[in-house]
Amino acid sequence: MAELELRHLRLVCAIAEEPSLTRAAARLGVSQPSLSATLQRIERRLGGQLFERERTGMRVTELGAYLVSSARVVLADMESLLAGADARTRAPAGALRIGACPGAIGPNLARGITEILPTDDVTLEVAGIGQLAQDLESRRLDFAVLDECAGVPLPTSDRLDTRLLVAEPVFVALSEGHPLAERPTVELADLAPEDWAIAPMRDGNDQVVLSRACAVAGFRPRIRHEVNEPATCRELVAAGGAVALAQPTSRDGSGIAVRPLAGDPIILERWLVWHPAGPHAQHAADVYRCAARAYLSQLDRNPDYRRWWDRHPEAHRQLSAAIGEPVVRVGA
Template identity: 35%
Template sequence: MDLEIRHLRVVRAIAEEGSLTRAATALHMTQPGLSAQLRRIETMLGGTLFDRRQEGTVPTPFGELVLGRARAILPGIDGLLADTARAARRMSAADRIRIGSVGAPLLGHLLLAVKAFLPEADLTSRCQYSPFALLDDLAAGRLEAAVLGDHPDEQLPQRDGVTLHPIATEPVFALLPATHPLAAHDEVSLPELLDEDWAVPRPDGDRTREYWASVCALTGRTPSAPYEAEGRQLIEIIRAGLAVSLCQATFIETPGIAIRPLTGNPLWYRHLLAWRQDGPLTSYETEILRRVTTGYQTTCTSSPAYTHWQHLNPTTPGRQRPHP
């Protein structure tokens, strides 16, 4: 893991709040997730940054060194981001639409909606694993819109100048080798899944891994995760029968792969659209949201596993909450 600006912001927030709990609230993180991230930062830097005392979390001498540098660096970074945001907004126009996306079933629907209202626009897109990086790009004016995603207790923070539009909240499903005995069941319990080896995304790309771990910890267990992979590599590990994992409910089932709901719906994923409040898409906000939401619902009906889950859970709180 390489040191990033957001890691310095984490260290500064802990020092300013004087408590991991208060810092987690300020950063819109869970306390266990923040603690895990702090441990990784300390491992990367090579020393303990904070002591936990009765009066609160206090920087160590090593932590004071890091904090001094962070406090010197961050104002310059914030100024740079503000200046580039203003410059990017001056260069941006309705004929230049840059869209970012995490791995989610909304990007195609969003691109089609933008094309419908701005057919002459120079429309481009790029994908990235971390929604936090995309949100930073939106705030800095490097994107006009983005498809984002987050989890309960790990929700994306509000950013000045950016509007977040929740599209739907859906359950997280189990991802299994098609030959696995659990694939013969209509649904899989999380404790059963924890008996297997897991393939998981890398830490810090987003907070997915921390969210999974925090929910698994409620069972008194943590997943054995010898395989760290994303995208095609993760699918190949599962298809080979080496591991299990988790996925979005709308994940496309491919040969050799089985998707099954989790008993009791312990994990959830929220889909969002975001765009700049001063950008060219704001004028078409209502219609774009309607078209993307309709497209998402069509995608849901093409997923046998999700369709079956919806049939069995017609009134489950939080299920597929479309934007009004």
């Protein structure tokens, strides 16, 4: 039997623990076709079927049950090994490790933590949601802000604690010279002829989310460029080579126009996630307040988003309550 990698063992366990292949894919932060293809490769290596598809979901075969039970032992041993190694190489006492998806909230959070907590030793990791989730599970990170589409489960286990920061609309970034940039809002259907620049599948579910929203709008997006670095994406959009999904806190300028999508067809949720057994877990409420302030520091970068924020207090009740800010700004 060919050797299996640890990621293959995690994949098989996730499929066994979820009611469907689609849910397992969402948990792992991959597409369902990609997960199905990987499962088929594993089964070919083993020479037998691990799961049978049924109307109610995936049923584990005898071979699959053996592999899953053995894999859980191996993964538990590996987690123990990593925790032991981490304890021997851990940063000095008081150091706090945070992570965030690309954007301004990570640096702002790191700076804010040093102003509230009794530590000036904060490290920041910026990565895709899948990598951040793994680092939280293995306790290589203490806290992380994870971005995920509303209704799509975070790729984390029940061992992690989560708290919602905000549910925000996704905007679109266009070249300043694009005809649609003159409109106050852009209909998603009007972007059907455009080329798109978007993060690769390995870094999150952006492509799946975009495809679903475009399907509702009556077209299939033409994903021309896979880009995982925001500055490169902005340069590509500014040059007129593509359009892209954009955080609503993004500024206009440098050749970019950021506009709301009519009807808010895509809603992104931002979550603070942490391991309850981590060395700084007792500071979760303080870190949440830091993350809330870090988010609010970006709010007025885009006037369109500030107006949306004031019209939708339900999208940020927990965040506003945590820092005592009024839910709706008077006189906005």
